[in-house]
Amino acid sequence: xxxxxxxxxxxxxxxxxxxxxxxxxxxxxxxxxxxxxxxxxxxxxxxxxxxxxxxxxxxxxxxxxxxxxxxxxxxxxxxxxxxxxxxxxxxxxxxxxxxxxxxxxxxxxxxxxxxxxxxxxxxxxxxxxxxxxxxxxxxxxxxxxxxxxxxxxxxxxxxxxxxxxxxxxxxxxxxxxxxxxxxxxxxxxxxxxxxxxxxxxxxxxxxxxxxxxxxxxxxxxxxxxxxxxxxxxxxxxxxxxxxxxxxxxxxxxxxxxxxxxxxxxxxxxxxxxxxxxxxxxxxxxxxxxxxxxxxxxxxxxxxxxxxxxxxxxxxxxxxxxxxxxxxxxxxxxxxxxxxxxxxxxxxxxxxxxxxx
Numbered sequence: 001x002x003x004x005x006x007x008x009x010x011x012x013x014x015x016x017x018x019x020x021x022x023x024x025x026x027x028x029x030x031x032x033x034x035x036x037x038x039x040x041x042x043x044x045x046x047x048x049x050x051x052x053x054x055x056x057x058x059x060x061x062x063x064x065x066x067x068x069x070x071x072x073x074x075x076x077x078x079x080x081x082x083x084x085x086x087x088x089x090x091x092x093x094x095x096x097x098x099x100x101x102x103x104x105x106x107x108x109x110x111x112x113x114x115x116x117x118x119x120x121x122x123x124x125x126x127x128x129x130x131x132x133x134x135x136x137x138x139x140x141x142x143x144x145x146x147x148x149x150x151x152x153x154x155x156x157x158x159x160x161x162x163x164x165x166x167x168x169x170x171x172x173x174x175x176x177x178x179x180x181x182x183x184x185x186x187x188x189x190x191x192x193x194x195x196x197x198x199x200x201x202x203x204x205x206x207x208x209x210x211x212x213x214x215x216x217x218x219x220x221x222x223x224x225x226x227x228x229x230x231x232x233x234x235x236x237x238x239x240x241x242x243x244x245x246x247x248x249x250x251x252x253x254x255x256x257x258x259x260x261x262x263x264x265x266x267x268x269x270x271x272x273x274x275x276x277x278x279x280x281x282x283x284x285x286x287x288x289x290x291x292x293x294x295x296x297x298x299x300x301x302x303x304x305x306x307x308x309x310x311x312x313x314x315x316x317x318x319x320x321x322x323x324x325x326x327x328x329x330x331x332x333x334x335x336x337x338x339x340x341x342x343x344x345x346x347x348x349x350x351x352x353x354x355x356x
Contacts, residue, residue, distance in 0.1 A: 008041035008065060014073055015039065034064045034076045041065050088119050093129045097137060109137040146346055148284035155339050155346070157280050158289050161253055162218060162335035169251035171218040172243060173292040176231045176259075177300075180319075182207040182309035189308060200306070208312040212299075212319060213239040215246075215254075216292040221330035223295060225323050227316045233264035240270070244277055252277045257287040286346075291333050299323075 010018070021027055021035035033054055040050045047065070051058045067075040096115060101107050107114065112130065116123035130136070148154065161171045183204040190199040211231040215224040224246050228235040244252060256262050258281055271277060282289045303322040309315040 007044045008038060010042045017073060031076065037061055037064045038068045088121050090129050093119065093126055094133050097135050144285045146283045146285045151283045151346065152343055154281060154283040155342050158255055158282055159339040161255060161280060166251065169253055170247050171253045172215045173218065173255045173290050174215045175257060175290050175292045177212040177296045178231050179209045180212055180304060180315065181209050182312045182315040184310050185308050207310060210312050210316055214292050214295060215243045216295050218291060219332055221332040222327050223323050227319060233261040233266050236261050237266055237270055244274065253280060255280050255282065255290055257282050257290055258284055294333055
């Protein structure tokens with residue numbers, strides 16, 4: 001049986017304050033725990049029983065009982081720790097972090113050690129403040145606002161083709177992946193082994209380049225392709241004819257970006273002679289809306305980036321082999337964002353100080 005001890009005498013006012021501390025959701029857990037120890041001590045509970053209920057050791061219970069008896073509520077609050085007082089506040093570190101480094105330092109952003117040296121504190125202190133305030137000066141993210149005056153019309157046009165394509169018509173996405181390098185390694189690649197990844201040399205030999213033109217059929221995911229040494233309007237027109245030939249006697253809607261060669265007079269003249277082919281342009285700075293870009297990312301990761309090519313013909317053969325395999329197993333990409341959702345994020349919110 002636990003030994004009963006004399007209850008801790010607490011005034012009603014202090015008891016109400018301590019009960020409020022225990023219930024408070026914003027109070028530090030340590031202070032709430034001490035308040036509970038003192039309240040339990042006023043109920044004739046033994047120190048061992050209190051320790052079990054609160055989840056602390058018996059000496060801890062004795063410590064805070066004793067402090068309350070001698071100093072009351074104030075004694076439960078953490079006292080200032082000994083040592084040299086802090087010379088730079090955390091707020092000063094935050095403000096300094098958000099300020100550009102002086103020109104004399106020649107850097108674009110702060111590092112923890114550089115800022116620590118500038119402020120005369122330890123870099124660990126700076127790193128802790130950065131963690132507490134979620135500051136990451138070493139990171140940078142990009143953004144782009146489209147300035148296309150026809151932004152809304154183009155977004156609705158392209159998204160409409162993806163989500164509600166015209167009946168008895170074919171929608172294809174065309175673009176060029178230019179300057180693909182035929183890279184050869186300076187030593188043979190070491191193959192994959194259990195516990196050891198494939199290894200290749202960090203340097204390489206450059207054996208020329210090619211430009212891949214690809215047309216992704218939205219409804220099926222099939223790709224029509226051609227490789228050229230250049231990517232002028234001549235090559236684009238030749239590829240456009242190739243795509244039109246691959247889809248004979250059907251209305252053809254072609255999604256492409258605002259590259260100048262896509263609007264060349266030669267292209268315009270050919271389109272006038274072939275009214276079944278219609279070009280639809282993505283907004284300026286909105287080429288990500290062209291779904292063939294998804295395919296370019298896939299072929300880069302799966303066939304080009306880790307490939308070894310002794311010549312441009314080897315590179316073209318690898319591209320051809322990948323696309324042949326892709327067309328055998330392809331599935332359509334499904335566009336899910338409607339035009340309203342895209343436009344809501346693409347347009348900057350106006351403020352009283354916004355200048356367009």
